[in-house]
Amino acid sequence: MLVELRDIDKTFGKVRANAAISLRIPPASIQGVLGENGAGKSTLMKILSGFYTPDSGEILLDGKAVQIHSPADAIRHGIGMLHQDPLDFPPMKILDDFILGRQGGLFPNHRAASREFRELAGQFGFALDPEAYVDSLTVGERQQLEILRLLWLGARVLIFDEPTTGISLPQKVKLFDTLKKLAAEGMTILFVSHKLEDVESLCTSAAVLRQGELVGAAEPPFDTRLLVEMMFGKELPLAPKKTAVPGGKILSVKSVSIEGVRLQIRGVDLDVRSGEVIGLAGMEGSGQSLFLGACAGLTQPVGGSFCLDEDERDMTGRSHLEFKKRGVAYLPAARLEQGLVPGLTLTEHFVLSEGLGGLFVDRKKAEALAKERISTFNIKGTPESVVEALSGGNQQRALLALMRPRLTLILVEHPTRGLDIESTIYIWSKLKERCEQGTAIVFISSDLDEILQYSDRVLVFFAGQVSPPLRAESLSVERLGALIGGKDWENLPKEAVNA
Amino acid sequence: MRDTPSRRVLFQVGAVVLALLVTTVVLIAAKAPPLAAFANIVQGAFGSWDVTSNVLVAWVPLLLVTSGLLLTFTVGLWNIGIEGQIILGGIFATWALRVYGSSGMSPTVVLILAFVAGMVGGSLWAMLAGALKTFGGVNEIFGGLGLNFVATALNIWLIFGPWKRPGVASMSGTLPFDQRLWMPTVTPQSMLSVPTVIIAVAAIAIVYLMIQGTYFGLRLKAVGKNAKAAYILGIPTWQHMMASFALCGLFAGVAGAVQVTAVYHRLIPSISSGYGYLGLMVAMLINYKAAFAAPVALFFAALNVGSIQLPIVLRLDSSLAGVLQGTLVLFVLLGHGVRQRVLKKPQVVS
Structure with a gap:
């Protein structure tokens, strides 16, 4: 089926997620859709699969304009989407999951469905037992189930959103074989990914999105350098940077292994010194959040140890509250979900974070504290403002303002995501102030410029793999972009020795 | 439309009017004169000092459980096991009276001693629900509901087993305690005991202060509104949930002790009298604001007591009070929902 998107526009609040995107995907092809987090890939795919309706623009299938109002609509038109996290029903039998979504009839015909399931699975060489339960499947097998289900429902266009995240290499090979086979049968495949390698080895053409716009397209053979440049923008000249003089040891991470829902991190070693800034680079969900959470005692590692301070106090297995007592602050990215308490005022937040003792809240003191912090951190709000009424930038400032005066280590996720330049500069000036006082900072960012600009050393995460610490000045945006996309990892260990 | 305090009041008043309307329809359907019925309820609740004192007798346990529930609601928990906690309070108080x-x-x-025992009993039962939630992953609603049945069974077993009346066990409960051990009442015939009223008023005042003014109350609020963020802010979350369970159970236990020592002077099978569930309704109706607990609980108590004479005067079932209370809560909740859909949030500070 020929899929055409014409001038698709979609705005969420102030963010223009898709800006006049036009794309033409012929049948029997595998179209790669590349872009970093927040580039608008998922929005575009969700528009095509009926989860969102576009603000303007049209979708044409085989030259005919169609209106897609819901995912059920999409599948009627032959469009099926495999989500990054498979939308299936773990407690159900595979066959029941398979039958779901099929229209018509009060009682599903299990026998016929079972036969068809086996036939279809046989075509692709999938070894799935229809009587098994979905929760016994690996992520790769669940994808196979979804592919079969969508094909059985009559899908002619299949959208894959980051399908290679969390599956093993043999499963990936199998998946790619399947996709090539499907394309050969005339299906239209959309392959959304941030992994350059996957797109390069699989796709018949690639489109790159950045900040909601279609910034370029490429055909094989792909030029990695060009793709990286399109994804992340041109390398900016960096402002001269003060190299911190590293002080005493703050945090020692010794061959730490962590198991997440979909990925494992193995054997990370890292020593963080006083006054140092460590940037954790990688696409979202590559393991860096898991790692940062473990450094804060929020997730427990399955192996290795975390030690704090010069005296190397072993903190492995301790709770976040104990990390906090030893001067570790954790600033999550999900401000309103994890960092702040909607419904409470700024004053109440400051009172809570200071952990003041006593029975009754000293209102005068609390308000004085709030006023002082609000003016120091230039928060646009009053002591009585509830946090959800603040803008994103001010929420971020509030989060910083909540940090206690004396800290040894600040762990922060996406310190400046969604903020304007002014706020970004301000927030980093506040963080740098802390560094000068001897606090170490470990931060996650998907903004490569931010990583290179502010870190002393960088850890790159890719699908749970972690690079050794790399000196920031030895990296360029281009090189970092390639590493994040899973390329050039062969040359790493040598560099680590120099680092 | 913007969401302003006056519009909020409008929605509340609207909910009350609608609840009265629905109850009126129910009355008409039951071929009863609505006005006469409402007048009878008022008469039955405030017509004489006798009935009004009965309203206060019902108000005391209702206000006590509502006070407790405000704490569990603040921390974001649905302590539906409150009924069982009242029962355990009654059982422990009875035990203390029997022993000492x-x-x-x-x-x-x-x-x-009996009151202290009641507090301990209610508190332990509540902490059991809390432990099931914290360490066993059992939702407090399911755990509480289960524990309610266990508490009822335990109560009945005691009344018909170890604590039965000499000779024959009876649904009317254990043998009444010695008169010396009855809470002092305003008149010998009355069930109204001034100390219990003072305890109930003190309870809601303590809870009000706790939520409004203390660090503990603020932490409870933070955990209730966003447990994850509260934890990252340095608040031990499950410990606060457990504490609010324990305190809520404590108030429920006091209510149980009041029923045993001041109202029935013995342990009876229906010792909790549904005050736990009624308290949940009051807490929802006042949108978990302690300041309104006393008047609304009084209103509910008046409805309960006022409708007692409906069967005699109008040959109506006294469950009419329940109909009115239920529809009232439903309409108020509906009003909240509609208000949030219709009215815009206050403007964002940018």
């Missing part, structure tokens, strides 16, 4: 009643201690001391 004939020990020669002064009745005042024994009564104080």
